[in-house]
Amino acid sequence: MFDIHCHILPCVDDGSGSMIDSVEMAELAVCSGTGGIIATPHCNVPGAFENFWSAEFDAKVKELNDILLKRNIPVTVYPGQEIFAYGDIIERIKNNELITLNNSGYLLVEFDFSVSERELFKYIQSITAEGYVPIVAHPERYFLFGEAPETVRGIRSAGALVQVNSSSIMGNFGYYPEHAASYFLANQLADFVASDAHSQYSRTPDLFQVHEIICENYSYEYADLLLDENPLKVINNKEIR
Ligand SMILES: [Fe+2]
Structure with a gap:
């Protein structure tokens, strides 16, 4: 699998607090069957995590990979960002302040949980207009989709892909995210x-565990598509649709 x-x-950011934590996270990922991880620190969040890409981030990715190699932990960490939808994202990509997932044509974009449908479409359109593919991070957690999960059809038609969190499927974020995630999976609206x-x-x-749940409740083929085939296409910058 690929994460x-x-x-x-x-x-x-608010993720791993030390290199030891990062190595332990990587070990856990490997034990669960993961062979590649895109590191996606929060970025472009005003007043919180700006994290504009720099040589320092590249060095951290390299340092982590070097340690994993030395310890025989068979997983590769790729560069990426979880870009908060704020301001002119495209301009910041052009300025090398924001990066795509493993330098592909795919961007992981997160929105404020109370984002409106109009704002969401505005960003999706501005990203696709420049030839990038926006991957919307955990839409099942946004109020819009929690209340009306079918709204996700519109953003997919507009050219966005949908990334669901494993924790939402397992019910760790409560009823609405779990309900929306179930709707996406049952209707094959997740990518x-x-x-x-x-x-x-x-x-x-x-x-x-989430791979097992999707196999049991939906199909083995869909679990593989969501956790293996499509993520690998992003890493290798291959077309998904
Ligand atoms: Fe995240």
């Missing part, structure tokens, strides 16, 4: 499931 949303980079892991203790990078 396209994980706060595994140490000491940059990825990722951990959105923040630590090795809670919201972990363990994807084994």
Whole structure:
């Protein structure tokens, strides 16, 4: 499996708090069957995590990979960001302040939980107009989709892909995210499931259980598509639709 949303980079956001935590998160991911992780620190969040990309981030990704190699932990960490929808994202990509997932054509974009449908479409259209593919991070957690999960059809028609959190499927965020996630999965409206892991203790990078749940409740083929095939296409910058 491949995890396209994980706060595994140490000491940059509210995810991993140290290199030891990062290594333990990687070990847990490997034990659950994950072979590649895109590090997606929060960024472009005004007044909180700006985290504009720099040589320091590249160095951290390299340092983590070097340690994993030295310890024989068979997983590769790729560069990425979870970009908060604020201001001119495209301009910041052009300025190399924001980056795509493993330098592909895919952007992981998160929105305020109370985002309006209008604001969501505005961002999706501005990103697709520049030839990038927006992957909307955990829409099942936004109030809009919690109340009306079928609204997700519109953003997919507008060119966005949908990433669901493993914790939402397992019910860890409460009724509405679980209900919306179930609706997306039952109607094949999700494109990825990722951990959105923040630590090795809670919201972990363990994807084994969610893979099992999707196999049991939907199909083995769909579990593979969400957790393996589509994420690998992002890493390799291959077309999904
Ligand atoms: Fe996240």
